[in-house]
Amino acid sequence: MTGSGDIMTPPLSADEAAHSGAVAALIRAEVRCAGGWLSFERFMALALYAPGLGYYSAGSVKIGAGGDFVTAPELSDLFSRCVAGPCAEVLEGGGEILELGAGTGRMAAAVLTELGARGRLPRRYAILEVSADLAERQRRRIAALPAALAERVVWLERLPERPVHGVILANEVLDALPCRRFTLEGGVIRELGVALQGERIIEQSAPADAALSAEWERLREQLPAPLADGYVSEIALRVAPWLAGVAGCLERGVALLFDYGLPRAHYYHPQRRTGTLRCHFKHRVHDDPYVNLGVQDITAWVDFTRVAQAALECGLEVTGFATQAAFLLATGIERFIAEADGPVERARRAGEARRLLLPGEMGEAFKVMALTRDFGRPLSGFALQDLRGSL
Numbered sequence: 001m002t003g004s005g006d007i008m009t010p011p012l013s014a015d016e017a018a019h020s021g022a023v024a025a026l027i028r029a030e031v032r033c034a035g036g037w038l039s040f041e042r043f044m045a046l047a048l049y050a051p052g053l054g055y056y057s058a059g060s061v062k063i064g065a066g067g068d069f070v071t072a073p074e075l076s077d078l079f080s081r082c083v084a085g086p087c088a089e090v091l092e093g094g095g096e097i098l099e100l101g102a103g104t105g106r107m108a109a110a111v112l113t114e115l116g117a118r119g120r121l122p123r124r125y126a127i128l129e130v131s132a133d134l135a136e137r138q139r140r141r142i143a144a145l146p147a148a149l150a151e152r153v154v155w156l157e158r159l160p161e162r163p164v165h166g167v168i169l170a171n172e173v174l175d176a177l178p179c180r181r182f183t184l185e186g187g188v189i190r191e192l193g194v195a196l197q198g199e200r201i202i203e204q205s206a207p208a209d210a211a212l213s214a215e216w217e218r219l220r221e222q223l224p225a226p227l228a229d230g231y232v233s234e235i236a237l238r239v240a241p242w243l244a245g246v247a248g249c250l251e252r253g254v255a256l257l258f259d260y261g262l263p264r265a266h267y268y269h270p271q272r273r274t275g276t277l278r279c280h281f282k283h284r285v286h287d288d289p290y291v292n293l294g295v296q297d298i299t300a301w302v303d304f305t306r307v308a309q310a311a312l313e314c315g316l317e318v319t320g321f322a323t324q325a326a327f328l329l330a331t332g333i334e335r336f337i338a339e340a341d342g343p344v345e346r347a348r349r350a351g352e353a354r355r356l357l358l359p360g361e362m363g364e365a366f367k368v369m370a371l372t373r374d375f376g377r378p379l380s381g382f383a384l385q386d387l388r389g390s391l
């Protein structure tokens, strides 16, 4: 089986086609090198992060109006001003912020601006970004801030060795971690990956390896209903090591993770037969990861039960889980709209808030999870809703 190839996405420019051809050549070479088959996880890692070629490693616009997708902090600074609320609560006694995967740096700039206005600036605002191209855009944006804010921002090459006291932020990072894909055949799990048919990259299944099989056995015991043959979905084995890294550096404070996702019972619902994988290309969403290689984003929804379990194993507490809408309402989005200078600005903010809040937009699909260590106080963002029972 292969990607349909006839999805309705805009045609590639000559540069995009050339770039995509180079990524395809790299993937073909890896498939041959690996003996004819690569796991989907490895395919996704190459398509997104291959040095100099992957979607996040190379220079396409990616985020924002001229790119492929818009995230909440790009849509409106109202989002980041709300995020600054719980940050201020944690930073009451001093401390720092570490942001993972900061995109264009817009959230960093807006959170710092809001914290500055509240007199709660962090000692430093560290950014860990795997994309050299995005890190460069972040530097340009931060350089335009007043010096009192900009001088607090540093870029890290890896997670900090000294312990973080404060806040760790990650918006839409978990969904960008390469994931495994599987299907069921005769009740047995098989792993999806890619192989070659001549020069064509096609999807092909193979026996699941020990790690995926063991995870499937654990997972299926927790599902409320059996899944039928032909069912396809994702398992993000990289969540646990990613979270272990985050937990390892959080000595006291809160990690706030924002992403689209579901509790496990909904994620692996029998009717969600084709999984959660989505591709973003020039603001069109589709589900064919085998086209537009290296010039489109590939993401999978987040199984928040997996995140919570991995956090508990690392000694973190799950202290909050709510929809983005409930989080933003609890952190004062309505006040930020009401405070606008004049009716035009108020109407603009109200329009942005609708996209952040409405169930058919980002309000329900996006969730916020708070993971804490040695931090006992309640966080304002979770005052209106507690979805932890659904995990």
Ligand SMILES: C[S@@+](CC[C@H](N)C(=O)[O-])C[C@H]1O[C@@H](n2cnc3c(N)ncnc32)[C@H](O)[C@@H]1O
Pocket: 056, 063, 071, 072, 073, 074, 100, 101, 102, 103, 104, 128, 129, 130, 131, 134, 170, 171, 172, 173, 176, 177
């Ligand atoms: C979908 S974008 C979201 C960007 C930004 N947070 C926003 O909301 O606009 C995913 C971001 O995560 C970064 N990223 C992916 N894997 C990462 C990792 N393991 N550690 C840190 N950043 C990562 C990407 O380079 C990119 O900046």
